[in-house]
Amino acid sequence: MVINLKDIRLKGKTEEEFSFSYEPEKNLCDIPGVELVSPVKIDGVVSLIGRTAAFVEMTVAFTLKGDCTFCLRETTREYFIDSEQEFSADNEYGYLLQRDSIDLTKLVVDEITLNMPINFTCESGCKTPPKMEF
Numbered sequence: 001m002v003i004n005l006k007d008i009r010l011k012g013k014t015e016e017e018f019s020f021s022y023e024p025e026k027n028l029c030d031i032p033g034v035e036l037v038s039p040v041k042i043d044g045v046v047s048l049i050g051r052t053a054a055f056v057e058m059t060v061a062f063t064l065k066g067d068c069t070f071c072l073r074e075t076t077r078e079y080f081i082d083s084e085q086e087f088s089a090d091n092e093y094g095y096l097l098q099r100d101s102i103d104l105t106k107l108v109v110d111e112i113t114l115n116m117p118i119n120f121t122c123e124s125g126c127k128t129p130p131k132m133e134f
């Protein structure tokens with residue numbers, strides 16, 4: 001998910017829309033019995049801030065599929081995460097702009113990890129207690 005900022009500049013633009021499909025690592029979802037469905041969809045806009053920084057606004061859409069934590073029925077849910085982040089050349093601990101490019105992969109992985117639900121439930125918010133198995 002690399003965006004070449006030079007290409008945008010060469011077109012005489014200061015911002016550009018982007019769209020990616022990303023095949024995530026399966027272990028990004030650590031909820032038992034639940035899987036992260038491929039691909040994750042990323043749509044957004046990148047804005048140039050001079051030559052050494054860029055600002056990204058994007059929506060990361062991912063789908064989880066698996067057993068509801070409470071009632072154990074199979075369910076599928078979509079999650080939409082809005083993310084805003086600056087990339088810069090001197091951002092030692094953050095998201096780097098290097099060789100006039102930015103790579104969204106780390107940011108996307110971080111957003112999915114941070115927004116992974118603790119409980120995976122049915123669409124309406126399941127309140128059914130887990131089935132007891134004897």
Ligand SMILES: [Zn+2]
Nearest residue numbers: 068071122126
């Ligand atoms: Zn449920």
